[in-house]
Amino acid sequence: MDEGVTINAAAAAGPGLLERGDELERIGGLLDAAAEGEGSVVLVEGAPGIGKTALLRATREAARDRGLLTPSAIGSELERGFAFGLVRQVLEPIVAAADPAERAALLSGAAALAGPVIGTGAAAAAPTVDASFSVLHGLGWLCTNLAVQTPLLVTIDDVHWGDRPSLRFLEFLSRRLEGVPLMLVLAARPGEAGDAQDLLDAMAHGPAARVLRPAALGEAAVAELTASALGERPDPAFVSACATATGGNPFLLRALLRHLAENDTAPTATAGAEVGEVAPVTVARAAHRHVRRLGPAAEALARAVAVLGDRSSLRNAAALAGLEIDIARRAADALAAAGVLALPPPRFVHPIVREAIHDDIPTAERAAAHASAARLLVADRARVEEIALHLLHTDPAGDPWVVRGLRETAAAALAEGAPEIAVGHLRRALEEPPPPEDLDAVRLDLGLAEARAGDAAAIDRLAAVTATATDPGVATSAAIARSRVLVLIGRSQAATEGLVAIRDQAERIGPELGRLVDSEIVDAARLHLEQLPVLRRHLERLDATTPADDPRRAVVEANLAFDRVAAGAPADGVLTALAPHVTGGGLLQAAGADAPGHYLGLNACVLLERPDLARPALEASLADARARGSLFAFAYGTRYRSVIECRFGRVDQAAEDAGTALRLLTERGWQAGAPGTLAFLLEALVEQGELAAATEALRPWSGETFAGSPFEALFLGARGRLRAAAGETAAGLSDLLRCGEVMEAWGWSGATVVPWRSRAALARAALGDREAALALADEELRLARASGLERVTGIALRAAGVVRGGSEGVELLRTAVDVLAPTPARLEHARALVDLGAAILATGDAAGARVPLREGMDGAHRVGARRLASRARTILLEAGARPRRAVVRGVDALTPSQRRVAELAASGLSNRDIAETLFVTHKTVEVHLSQSYQKLGIRSRSQLGDALSAAG
Structure with missing residues (x-):
């Protein structure tokens, strides 16, 4: 219709693309920006035939003039069941055409995760809780790698018919175009994306998005097209009639004019009355009438192409139509001449035409045709996904071949991170139905796919498989899968009960399966207090039955270590049993970075005050998360890094990590990890003095949310501390005492998990109840010393010293400072120094108070504990000192994100490597580095190492 149109004023006025000047000008500006490195999204919305395809074609021409690469794709209603079908259309030809060196560059780093989708033969990584994100992450970096080589324009027509995984990726990519020379132009019919409409809507409202809605043609454009089609200047009444009959829709208008030309209609005022009788629906079906006029062979071929889809071969279309190839070739030529098909391969000129032909085929005949098409494609060695598209449209007939x-x-869709496609295929397989011997396996497959897709139906389906499956192994697998879904959404009690019910059955199958179920029970039961007896019983059984050479022994030791250190057992014995599994990587290998046992072991290392063990193990798990593209493992790893940073590192980094982890967990509905993460965030914000921000973070949550959870104690401890810091001392004390009750109920009677007694002692003292405060402080000190841990002992000594006051208090605080000085607990050491200075000042020795106060203020400043640093400065002023205000410069001026990016750059990573490591965009890395250079007073990457190390 409008081949060769380019984006310029002449094209806008020419016969091929009329009245689209505004749209073309806006698109041209965005193409220029893309060529310069700034990506964008354009969604072209409009009714069928309004000219969306013509706009996309013109956009591609203009992009080629600017040197952009222009891959494209077209959505098809038939192919909605083909996982990543649109993505494959765009990327597979480019990757396939690349030479080995180019292909290796394109698929380097995180882009390798796209291998299962684009057919590079790359091995899929180990499965993740969120395999879909892994694939999206890989595809996103593949597109970035492509765009970095050559700026990219990706156009997709009829995107509303795209498969959901493709649309999910496009929405994912649309949020990551800042600083990427890549422009997306998508054409869609409004409101026709079905269950993927939410993704198109999200793209339309994205920060980089523009929505264009081409208007109907005005009468001037209608007159121009009419004159061109009918060969003479039309009467205004005739033009008005044509505009009314077609609504100014370019495709319908062309079809109408073709119909009028074939009937030798002159464009007179009198003929305008005849035009009015041709309704838009009749115009839309004009092509169908053309087909029938061309004879039975043409009609059979057109129907075959409608069933097979636009990428069918003429040979297969002829076979499906029952035509000899020569007859089919002549029929195809006739259909092309009539404006129905485009060649080669045979495809409809417009979706409207295909819809008219396809919908006219009787339902039963259409289903039979799709069955025949599937068998034709099998004989043609087509991809299994292409064959299955037709199987989805057949009538159930109990055919085992269809089920297979x-x-x-x-299975392929699951491997590609497209579980919703797998669900559709497996539901159809159940309708077939499968042979009796395969029924349980198909039901299990479907339940697993629904679980991966986040479909709530998975819970009941897997429960039904567990209850009715004749194969005990299938029943056990279903129960385990169901429990993992329940745990993720915060229903650990139901998960535990389901696992306990099948535990003995699993043991009868084999001792290894029995131990696996015991391990799953321990993971689930640990998440609710009512299941504590179940947890202890099955952990004891695991301890007794898991051999020393079994890799899962590491997970058992992680569980035992956490429970023992939380209960106050001497640290040395606990550490001796746990450390070899952490340092040798056995725990990560046995549990995996997606599993609770791994993080339980890391948490035990933190409680044992060994960040030197926890940090390398955590970095290894984060590296594993990045290699597999697991956002779940990245969120959990970031969460536990916040704990390490708050206790042994920088408070500002802890706050950022906890905030990031909480956002990722709550966005994806992974409720099991949210409560503890919130507690870590509150702790860090209080240390920063950000009490308003902490109160706001707390607002959506309540204590009832965490009732029965092991994280209830962390939450109460953090909220109690926040309330006390905000002046609500009585409310804070109430939280802290309740925290103690919860910890005792769990058996965490030591001083390691939350130092609630020390905090409650300080609150009691502030409220004037010195006797009760001393009892709490003394008990905490006794337990801390029994553990042999220096940080918790220093915390207890500090609390005891503050509560006692006077010379005795000063001595306790001096001891606290001495105990904490050699430890990595720099924040607690600074806190003890400040309290020591305050206690000395209270005795009247202002000069003696200044030294610990200055040291404490400097220490607090170095770890980002602004609230403590401010308190130290205030007391210093009371002591007669004139402390300088902290000048934020150099490394201390860097935000946590800037510092992390700068450190990675200094270690030798490229900007792309850093972006992949942190799951951020390339542009984000560039901005952080540029700002870091300014704050550090340097000009190049080579100076980063010295600038960072100079801060000590």
Whole structure:
């Protein structure tokens, strides 16, 4: 219709693309920006035939003039069940055409995770809780790698018919275009994306998005097209009639004019009355009438192409139509001449035409045709996904071959991170139905796919499989899968009960399966207090039955270590049993970075005050998360890094990590990890003095949310501390005492998990109850010393010293400072120094108070504890000192994100490597580095190492 149109004023006025000047000008500006490195998204919305395809074609021409690469794709209603079908259309030809060196560059780093989708043969990484994100992450970096080589324009027509995984990726990519020379132009019919409409809506409202809605043609454009089609200047009444009959829709208008030209209609005022009788629906079906006029062979071929889809071969279309190839070739030429098909390969000129042909085929005949098409494609060695698209449209007939094909494509879709596609295929397989011997396996496959897709139906389906499966192994697998879903959404009690019910059955199958179920029970039961007896019983059994050479022994030791150190057992014995599994990587290998046992072991290392063990193990798990593209493991790793940073590092980094982890967990509904993360965030914000921010973070949550959870104690301890810091001392004390009750109920009677007694002692003292305060402080000190841990002992000594006051208090505080000085607990050491200075000042020795106060203020400043640093400065002023105000410069001026990026750059990582490591965009890295150079007073990457190390 409008081949060769380019984006300029002449094109806007020419016969091919009329009245689209504004749209073309806006697109041209965005193309210029893309060529300069700034990506964008354009969504072209409009009714069928309004000219969306013509705009996309013109955009590609203009992009080529600017030197952009212009891959494209077209959505098809038939192919909605083909996982990542649109993505494959765009990327597979580019990757396939690349030479080995180019392909290796394109698929380097995180882009390798796209291998399962684009057919590079790359091995899929180990499965993740969130495999979909892994694939999206890989595809995103593949597109970035492509765009870095050559600026990219990706156009997708009829995107509303795209498969959901493709649309999910496009939405994912649309949020990551800042600083990427990549422009997306998508054409869609409004409101026709079905269950993927939410993704198109999200793209339309994104920060980089523009929405264009081409208007209907005005009468001037209608007159121009009419004159061109009918060969003479039309009467205004005739033009008005044509505009009214077609609503100014360019495609419908062309079809109408073709119909009028074939009937030798002159564009007179009188003929305008005849035009009015041709309704838009009749115009839309004009092509169908053309087909029938061309004879039975043409109609059969057109129907075959409608069933097979636009990428069918003429040979297959002829076979499906029952035509000899020569007859089919002549029929195809006739259909092309009539404006119905485009060649080669045979494809409809417009979706409207295909819809008219396809919908006219009787339902039963259409289903039979799709079955025949599937068998044709099998003989043609087509991809299993292409075959399955037709199987989805057949009538159930109890055919085992259909079930096998659908199960194969479902498995492929799961491997590609497209669980919703797998669900559709497996539900259709159940309708077939499967042979009796395969029924349980198909039901299990479907339940697992629904679980991966986040479909609530998975819970009941897996429960039904557990209850009715004839194969005990299938029943056990279903119960384990169901429990993992329940744990993720915060229903650990139901998960535990389901696992306990099948535990003995699993043991009868084999001792290894029995131990696996015991391990799953321990993971689930640990998340609710009512299940504590179950936890202890099954952990004891695991301890007794897991051999020393079994890799899962590491997980058992992690569980035992946490429970023992939380109960106050001497640290040395606990550490001796746990350390080899952490330092040798056995715990990560046995549990995996997605599993609770791994983080329980890391948490035990933190409680044992060994950040030197926890940090390398955590970095290894984060590296594993990045290699597999697991956002779940990245969120959990970031969460536990916040704990390490708050206790042994920088408070500002702890706050950022906890905030990031909480956002990721809550956005994806991973409720099990949110409560503890909130507690870590509150602790860090209080240390920063950000009490308003902490109160706001707390606002959506309540204590009832965490009732029965092991994280209830962390939450109460953090909220109690926040309330006390905000002046609500009585409310804070109430939280802290309740925290103690919860910890005792869990058996965490030591001083390691939350130092609630020390905090409550300080609150009691502030409220004037010195006797009760001393009792709490003394008990905490006794337990801390029994553990042999220096940090908790220093905390207890500090609390005891503050509560006692006077010379005795000063001596206790001096001891606290001495105990904490050699430890990595720099924040607690600074706190003890400040309290020591305050206690000395209270005795009247202002000069003696200044030294610990200055040291404490400097220490607090170095770890980002602004609230403590401010308190130290205030007391210094009371002591007659004139402390300088902290000048934020150099490394201390860097935000946590800037510092992390700068450190990674100094270690030798490229900007792309840093972006992949932190799951951020390339542009974000560039901005952080540029700002870091300014704050550090340097000009190049090579100076980063010295600038960072100079801060000590």
